[in-house]
Amino acid sequence: xxxxNSKKTPFxxxxxxxxxxxxxxLGMSRADIIGEVSACALRGRGGAGFPTGTxxxxxxxxxxxxxxxxxxxxxxDEGEPGTFKDRVLxxxxxxxxxxxxxIGARAIGAPHGILYLRSEYVYLRPHLESVLARRRSENLLGxxxxxxxxxxxxxxxxxxxxxxxxxxxxxxIESLEGYRGEPRxxxxxxxxTGFQGQPTVVNNVETFAWVVCILSRSASWFKAIGxxxxxxxxxxxxxxxxxxxxxxxxxxxxxxxxxxxxxGGEGAKAVQIGGASGHCVPASEFGRKIAFEDASTGxxxxxxxxxxxMLAVARxxxxxxxxxxxxxxxxxxxxxxxxxxxxxxxxxxxxSMSYLQELLALGETMQLASKCGLGQSSPNAFVSIVKHFxxxxxxxxxxx
Amino acid sequence: xxxxxxxxxxxxxxxxxxQHGHDRSALIPVLQELQKRHTTVSDFAMQVxxxxxxxxxxxxxxxxxxxxxxxxxTKGRFVFRLCRTISCELGGKSRVARQLENDLxxxxxxxxxxxxxxxxxxxxxxxxxxxxxxxxxxRVYTRVTPEQVHQIIDECKSTFGAHAxxxxxx
Numbered sequence: 001x002x003x004x005n006s007k008k009t010p011f012x013x014x015x016x017x018x019x020x021x022x023x024x025x026l027g028m029s030r031a032d033i034i035g036e037v038s039a040c041a042l043r044g045r046g047g048a049g050f051p052t053g054t055x056x057x058x059x060x061x062x063x064x065x066x067x068x069x070x071x072x073x074x075x076x077d078e079g080e081p082g083t084f085k086d087r088v089l090x091x092x093x094x095x096x097x098x099x100x101x102x103i104g105a106r107a108i109g110a111p112h113g114i115l116y117l118r119s120e121y122v123y124l125r126p127h128l129e130s131v132l133a134r135r136r137s138e139n140l141l142g143x144x145x146x147x148x149x150x151x152x153x154x155x156x157x158x159x160x161x162x163x164x165x166x167x168x169x170x171x172x173i174e175s176l177e178g179y180r181g182e183p184r185x186x187x188x189x190x191x192x193t194g195f196q197g198q199p200t201v202v203n204n205v206e207t208f209a210w211v212v213c214i215l216s217r218s219a220s221w222f223k224a225i226g227x228x229x230x231x232x233x234x235x236x237x238x239x240x241x242x243x244x245x246x247x248x249x250x251x252x253x254x255x256x257x258x259x260x261x262x263x264g265g266e267g268a269k270a271v272q273i274g275g276a277s278g279h280c281v282p283a284s285e286f287g288r289k290i291a292f293e294d295a296s297t298g299x300x301x302x303x304x305x306x307x308x309x310m311l312a313v314a315r316x317x318x319x320x321x322x323x324x325x326x327x328x329x330x331x332x333x334x335x336x337x338x339x340x341x342x343x344x345x346x347x348x349x350x351x352s353m354s355y356l357q358e359l360l361a362l363g364e365t366m367q368l369a370s371k372c373g374l375g376q377s378s379p380n381a382f383v384s385i386v387k388h389f390x391x392x393x394x395x396x397x398x399x400x
Numbered sequence: 401x402x403x404x405x406x407x408x409x410x411x412x413x414x415x416x417x418x419q420h421g422h423d424r425s426a427l428i429p430v431l432q433e434l435q436k437r438h439t440t441v442s443d444f445a446m447q448v449x450x451x452x453x454x455x456x457x458x459x460x461x462x463x464x465x466x467x468x469x470x471x472x473x474t475k476g477r478f479v480f481r482l483c484r485t486i487s488c489e490l491g492g493k494s495r496v497a498r499q500l501e502n503d504l505x506x507x508x509x510x511x512x513x514x515x516x517x518x519x520x521x522x523x524x525x526x527x528x529x530x531x532x533x534x535x536x537x538x539r540v541y542t543r544v545t546p547e548q549v550h551q552i553i554d555e556c557k558s559t560f561g562a563h564a565x566x567x568x569x570x
Contacts (some may be wrong), residue, residue, distance in 0.1 A: 162468030178427035180466040239528035385565040
């Protein structure tokens, strides 16, 4: 049966006093809260790495349209293959996630919060509802939170319905509004025109939890960890061919080799960093750093042992994108199908080098011309596997 | 569909919409509740939902067909969703898939003749460290082996009867 606990290292979150971040925030001005979050250079933990302070600042400055209000949305649509850290956070640190959302609400002046929970995690909902109810009874949600007159904020849970693309923030908002999860054109950005046309901040589950730690400790504490452009710790979800799969807290900037030593994945042939939309890093490049400026990930690390067929890996990823493309724009809808057909040709040993070059060029077109992050990143795995494992995938006979 | 059944479904939908509100943003929660109660969202139900929310039925169809958990090609009381994404594949999902087909006697995308079981693929269930993962309605099974498949099906059968609906969604 289900083991929700997949923690393999202690988390910083374990050592933070409950509500200490919120207490600190209630004693600060809005500008000071955003100042702290900006000063520590926290970047979004969902994968895109947008600076959280900048996002909050834009939403705080945005004007509410008549008759509405601002929103804080927690993106718990954790659909990237190989990622499960948010599941662990929601199961074990739900209070801290809600506390972080409350701080966000304080910072941008939002009375409404929404947790967008993927339907695959529906079994977490009763627990999350009970945490919300307890927080309401403790005056950590609702009216005059923490005794601060006029600070009103509440959170409700909205279930997803099984669509990877809804992890993209504008698709998520479409879904919240009751539409197909098709990404919007940007600009306007959600910080200005988001849910119901109102200024909306959408942050990843983990991002909210780090905000609590930063306000509880300090921006300088957080900034001292990691690299110059990727500060702080990151949760990594590790799966695949290793002895100890699970969730690890590591400082950003850790090398792939160091991580493999921790998780018992020495001798790996390759590591997929960033899930299906990420890149495949071969053993010769295990010195690379896991950070936004090098091998970037929203948390997904998939280890491939020496015996794995990398073409089968590429096929699995391409099947995933053919299934999950929303179909709205042509580069993504048609491109992913063509790349999957290419993988099938390679499997049959029927792909010429010149056709393979054309497929790589198609990948480039998709990266440039797709409307949202899904299509822009969907060729990454295929392209990097072709680049590093040509020897293995060309000239196959049905025997191998 | 019999008139009596239609009326009952209509009343049910009105009750659900009254709970969630008539705003467009209530559409997905309404469809989810409807599916939970009736195992599927029929064309007739979509029409009624559209009337209740004041939108075109094509809009309701568009949304229902977009989301994997709403469009649901199968109609079983118990929907088996086996994760087919990479970590579960590395963990041996193919053999679990084969055994599911053998023990249920249907292929992926089909429903058993008695309407008890539906079998579908799922994209990443977020159980990558404990694959292969299988979602049965709201319940997750991890590290599933081919020989356990039979036992999981039996568990479902034992809860199917007078209290089936509660058990299926608990």
